Amino acid sequence: MATLNINGQTMDIGEIDPSTPLLWVLRDELGLVGTKYGCGIAQCGACTVHLDGAPVRSCQIPVGNLSEQQITTIEGLAVADGTLTPVQEAWIEIDVPQCGYCQAGQIMSATALLNTNSNPSDAEIDAAMSGNICRCATYTRIRQAIKNAAAKMNGTAFYNAAEGGELA
Amino acid sequence: MKLIEENTLSPELPDFFQEFTKPTKANAGIPDVSRRDFFKISGIAGGGLVIGMAIGNSPKAKAQGSELSTLSPYVQIQTNGRVNLFSKNPECGQGIKTGLPLIIAEELDCAWEDVDVVQADIDATRYGVQFAGGSLSTPMNWMAMRQAGATARAMILTAASQQLDIPVSELSTSNTKVQHAASGREWGYGEFAELAATIPVPDPSSLTLKSFDQFKLLGRRFTGVDNYDIVQGKPLFGADTQMEGMLYATYTKSAQIGGRARSFNEDHIKAMPGVVDAFIIDEVGNPKGFNTATGDMFSGVAIVAESTWAAIKAKRELEIDWDLSNAETATWDDLVDQARAIQHSDGEPLMMLAGGPGASIPTDNPASKGDAEAVMESADQVLSAFYEYPYVSHAQLEPETCTALYENGSIEIWAPAQIPQGGESSAAALLGVPQEEAAERVVLHQTRIGGGFGRKLANDFVSEVTAIAQRMEGIPIKLQWTREDDMSGDFFRPGGFHSYKAALDGQGNLVAWQDHFMTSTMNDVTPMTSADLNASVFPMDVIDNVKLTQTMFKNAIPTGPMRAPASNAFAFTFQGFMHELAVASGKSHVEFLMDTLGEPGLANPENPGSMHTGRAANVISEVARISGYEQDDNEAGRAKGLSFYFCHSGYVAQVADVSVSANKEVKVHKVWAVADFGFIHNLSGAENQMEGGIIDGISQLFNSKITFENGIIQQQNFHQYPLLRMPQTPELEIAFLQPEEFSPTGAGEPSMPPVLAAVTNAIYNATGERIRKLPLYELGYKLV
Numbered sequence: 001m002a003t004l005n006i007n008g009q010t011m012d013i014g015e016i017d018p019s020t021p022l023l024w025v026l027r028d029e030l031g032l033v034g035t036k037y038g039c040g041i042a043q044c045g046a047c048t049v050h051l052d053g054a055p056v057r058s059c060q061i062p063v064g065n066l067s068e069q070q071i072t073t074i075e076g077l078a079v080a081d082g083t084l085t086p087v088q089e090a091w092i093e094i095d096v097p098q099c100g101y102c103q104a105g106q107i108m109s110a111t112a113l114l115n116t117n118s119n120p121s122d123a124e125i126d127a128a129m130s131g132n133i134c135r136c137a138t139y140t141r142i143r144q145a146i147k148n149a150a151a152k153m154n155g156t157a158f159y160n161a162a163e164g165g166e167l168a
Numbered sequence: 169m170k171l172i173e174e175n176t177l178s179p180e181l182p183d184f185f186q187e188f189t190k191p192t193k194a195n196a197g198i199p200d201v202s203r204r205d206f207f208k209i210s211g212i213a214g215g216g217l218v219i220g221m222a223i224g225n226s227p228k229a230k231a232q233g234s235e236l237s238t239l240s241p242y243v244q245i246q247t248n249g250r251v252n253l254f255s256k257n258p259e260c261g262q263g264i265k266t267g268l269p270l271i272i273a274e275e276l277d278c279a280w281e282d283v284d285v286v287q288a289d290i291d292a293t294r295y296g297v298q299f300a301g302g303s304l305s306t307p308m309n310w311m312a313m314r315q316a317g318a319t320a321r322a323m324i325l326t327a328a329s330q331q332l333d334i335p336v337s338e339l340s341t342s343n344t345k346v347q348h349a350a351s352g353r354e355w356g357y358g359e360f361a362e363l364a365a366t367i368p369v370p371d372p373s374s375l376t377l378k379s380f381d382q383f384k385l386l387g388r389r390f391t392g393v394d395n396y397d398i399v400q401g402k403p404l405f406g407a408d409t410q411m412e413g414m415l416y417a418t419y420t421k422s423a424q425i426g427g428r429a430r431s432f433n434e435d436h437i438k439a440m441p442g443v444v445d446a447f448i449i450d451e452v453g454n455p456k457g458f459n460t461a462t463g464d465m466f467s468g469v470a471i472v473a474e475s476t477w478a479a480i481k482a483k484r485e486l487e488i489d490w491d492l493s494n495a496e497t498a499t500w501d502d503l504v505d506q507a508r509a510i511q512h513s514d515g516e517p518l519m520m521l522a523g524g525p526g527a528s529i530p531t532d533n534p535a536s537k538g539d540a541e542a543v544m545e546s547a548d549q550v551l552s553a554f555y556e557y558p559y560v561s562h563a564q565l566e567p568e569t570c571t572a573l574y575e576n577g578s579i580e581i582w583a584p585a586q587i588p589q590g591g592e593s594s595a596a597a598l599l600g601v602p603q604e605e606a607a608e609r610v611v612l613h614q615t616r617i618g619g620g621f622g623r624k625l626a627n628d629f630v631s632e633v634t635a636i637a638q639r640m641e642g643i644p645i646k647l648q649w650t651r652e653d654d655m656s657g658d659f660f661r662p663g664g665f666h667s668y669k670a671a672l673d674g675q676g677n678l679v680a681w682q683d684h685f686m687t688s689t690m691n692d693v694t695p696m697t698s699a700d701l702n703a704s705v706f707p708m709d710v711i712d713n714v715k716l717t718q719t720m721f722k723n724a725i726p727t728g729p730m731r732a733p734a735s736n737a738f739a740f741t742f743q744g745f746m747h748e749l750a751v752a753s754g755k756s757h758v759e760f761l762m763d764t765l766g767e768p769g770l771a772n773p774e775n776p777g778s779m780h781t782g783r784a785a786n787v788i789s790e791v792a793r794i795s796g797y798e799q800d801d802n803e804a805g806r807a808k809g810l811s812f813y814f815c816h817s818g819y820v821a822q823v824a825d826v827s828v829s830a831n832k833e834v835k836v837h838k839v840w841a842v843a844d845f846g847f848i849h850n851l852s853g854a855e856n857q858m859e860g861g862i863i864d865g866i867s868q869l870f871n872s873k874i875t876f877e878n879g880i881i882q883q884q885n886f887h888q889y890p891l892l893r894m895p896q897t898p899e900l901e902i903a904f905l906q907p908e909e910f911s912p913t914g915a916g917e918p919s920m921p922p923v924l925a926a927v928t929n930a931i932y933n934a935t936g937e938r939i940r941k942l943p944l945y946e947l948g949y950k951l952v
Contacts, residue, residue, distance in 0.1 A: 017441060017442070017477065017478070017481075019477075019481070020475070020477045021477065024475060024476050024477040027476070028416065028475045028476050028477070029475070031410055032401070033401070033403050033407070033408040033410065034400070034401015034402065034403075035401065036405075036407065036565075036566070036618070037407065037476075037567070037648070038565050038566075038567070038651065039651045039885055039886050040480075040650060040651055040885075041651075041885055041886070041887065043885060043886035043887055044565065044886055046565060073401065074399075074400065074401030075400065075401050077400070078400055084399065084400070087399075088399040088400065091395065091398075091399045092391050092395045092396060092399060093391065094391075095389070095390070095391040095392055095395065095852045095853075095856065096395075097261075097392055097394075097395055097398045097399075098261035098262075098263070098856055098857075098860055099260055099261030099564070099565070099566070099616075099617060099618050099619040099620070100261070100392075100394065100395075100398040100404070100405075100616070100618070101405060101407075101564075101565045101566045101618030101619055102565050103398050103399065104398075104401045107399060125894070126894050126895040127895070129893075129894045130893050130894055130895050132893075132894075133565065133886065133891050133893060134565075135563060135564055135565045135619050135621075135864075135891060136261045136619060136856075136860045136864075137859065137860040137862075137863030137864055137867070137892065137897075138856070138859070138860065139863065139892075139893075139894045139897040140859055140897060140899075140900055141856075141859070142894065143894065143897075
């Protein structure tokens with residue numbers, strides 16, 4: 001019987017067709033529906049998860065290829081008491097989502113970026129996020145949310161208009 | 169300043185909305201807007217949109233032991249003081265689930281932090297029409313939501329008065345509290361909720377609504393009420409529906425549109441691992457025509473399996489024998505050839521359309537006015553140009569999906585549908601449920617929609633899951649379209665062609681306009697859905713001599729409304745040609761537009777929904793000012809372009825700053841937008857719509873084209889139909905003029921159209937090359 005390491009837990013996925021993309025195992029077998037199907041060919045990034053910390057398109061990873069890797073999905077970011085990550089907080093604070101369908105993938109890509117580069121430039125943000133489509137086109141806000149999240153993580157100031165200006 | 173409480177709906181409302189949108193009373197006359205007196209500018213979010221906002225709706229569990237009192241279909245109050253506000257319409261990214269409850273909360277005098285928003289169920293008896301389209305959710309519900317809030321507030325005050333034995337006149341409200349100034353005491357709403365629920369609903373005429381300057385919430389920025397759940401991947405969307413014992417379905421239709429399944433490799437498919445059943449479903453009605461409520465659907469093969477992947481794997485091995493005798497055979501390149509061949513001739517006189525849903529027909533009234541031909545004979549200059557644009561797909565990121573359970577003649581459906589009431593009607597029609605039993609036997613729950621853009625106004629996917637669930641009685645079925653199903657099975661934005669001619673007099677004034685419009689028809693009588701032209705498009709609405717003719721090409725490639733239907737293409741063609749005329753006139757672009765608009769007033773004084781030239785002039789002059797459009801700082805290879813468009817009651821002018829390299833690489837550095845949508849009640853939401861609309865438009869301009877050969881759609885997925893990505897995103901600066909006498913109109917659609925011509929006009933200003941054909945990649949341009 002196969003198991004996967006997902007969000008810090010060992011999860012039993014039973015007898016399963018090894019060609020099944022991780023995406024559909026998450027969604028159909030484990031009920032982790034935060035990871036989204038958008039294209040099935042690694043063009044849109046809606047299905048982005050972390051594999052040992054690196055962003056990957058889960059629609060392209062046959063579950064049979066996985067063994068000991070640590071998988072993180074959007075459901076695994078916030079801690080159990082409901083505390084959000086700086087990226088998630090930044091997303092809410094500047095109202096990034098429109099329809100919201102792509103945002104799990106966007107947040108997973110952004111989180112992976114900030115985990116390896118705590119102060120990315122615009123060009124580095126663009127490069128890291130270019131695999132994620134937002135059909136509603138929230139790109140300017142995603143870019144800003146990543147900067148705000150970086151500032152939160154680094155303890156530096158970022159602009160918050162609701163509070164009237166600079167925050168520590 | 170007189171407050172105009174209701175906006176008039178556009179008289180050009182597409183016919184498929186008319187059954188849901190009986191026009192309300194007309195504006196009592198719109199005062200002229202003298203250029204600068206009556207508006208204020210707000211919300212200029214420069215420098216990359218650094219904004220913050222009040223965060224409401226922090227998630228809180230319903231308190232144990234707290235009683236819930238229902239004051240109205242929109243308002244419930246718990247004894248602990250928390251307030252449930254019901255949002256009636258579907259949320260597809262337009263922000264309505266935040267926007268409508270905000271309006272209630274304002275008049276209810278709630279602290280937003282005390283509010284939990286609940287998605288209302290579908291119930292026409294309680295909520296009237298419930299749909300997401302036409303940029304109508306806000307203007308249609310503005311007054312009703314204010315009254316809903318004010319009504320509940322009045323009931324709470326009456327209850328408080330009775331309970332406290334203090335006259336209502338001595339009580340006031342603020343931040344979800346009743347206050348008694350004389351004694352300095354205050355009480356939470358929850359203390360009066362139980363009694364308030366028993367108070368007779370007051371007469372609307374007895375309510376006093378706030379004036380705009382009394383608003384505490386409206387006008388600020390609010391983050392979306394679902395954002396806390398979205399960032400954690402909570403199940404919100406149609407695709408996220410999960411049920412015990414659920415099976416997963418795919419549905420495969422003919423690549424050649426309209427083919428009917430005769431047989432398929434049934435034994436092989438049914439023997440595949442995880443496949444539970446597979447069967448043919450026959451065609452219903454006329455599915456090539458855009459439909460929202462009739463249950464029409466294409467023939468195809470349903471596969472039901474234990475997982476989505478098993479269903480998709482089996483779908484890939486389908487071998488289907490199609491009856492193609494009634495299938496579509498159109499080829500896009502043939503339409504282009506036909507259109508180009510007749511560009512120098514006239515078509516048939518264009519007649520105004522009239523009629524009910526799905527049955528609009530040409531009237532005897534010609535759309536032309538004045539005598540354009542005679543004016544052109546004597547004009548100083550006559551320009552002509554031929555503009556063309558292709559079919560385009562919606563490409564919303566959530567492919568069509570829907571879940572249903574059919575049992576004992578009744579069905580329950582979970583649908584990401586823009587017209588959910590039409591989804592119920594479609595299911596009832598397919599199942600043969602009589603109207604009087606439909607409320608009991610057909611129940612549809614609206615889910616969050618993973619992008620609509622008009623695609624999910626059609627309920628074909630609801631019909632399909634209904635037919636599959638009926639066959640699989642007792643088992644919940646989730647239908648999942650693949651991206652390929654979606655892109656090849658769209659109701660596309662129709663392609664079209666405009667052969668223009670226009671005349672300038674000796675002073676460079678626009679005096680006559682002619683358009684031979686070429687479009688598609690399924691029945692030789694009426695253009696396909698969203699493929700029609702009317703005379704209200706600027707500048708035809710403000711000049712006296714207009715000649716409109718039309719040629720319709722017979723084909724049934726399915727078409728439907730896409731964000732700013734018709735306008736999403738017309739803004740490019742009309743405002744591109746307007747810039748050509750401006751250049752020929754010898755005036756500046758802004759001066760030419762202003763002179764064409766003329767004195768402030770309604771374009772058609774008899775139609776309060778027509779364009780107000782003063783409001784139009786204001787957005788144009790303001791965007792020119794903030795962008796420095798008239799500073800004449802254009803240089804070879806880099807320039808600004810401007811465009812204006814009016815649709816869905818909204819006025820938008822945009823300027824694009826664009827560089828073009830020698831090898832036609834185009835960088836859009838920045839876009840400025842100024843809009844007048846009346847009062848902006850959630851600034852963040854309106855800015856979001858404008859940001860999205862601009863980038864959507866640039867994406868379409870450069871890269872969007874759907875083609876068909878012998879009735880087969882040639883694009884299947886994003887590698888063949890690329891969407892704009894973050895590196896190509898320009899800096900944006902957005903401002904709203906908010907004339908105080910106008911209540912809000914919708915922002916989702918009018919935000920998008922102008923930018924296409926703003927960019928193409930900028931390319932002309934930078935290079936001298938005039939663009940009259942989309943998309944730009946076909947002309948060798950590349951967006952970088």
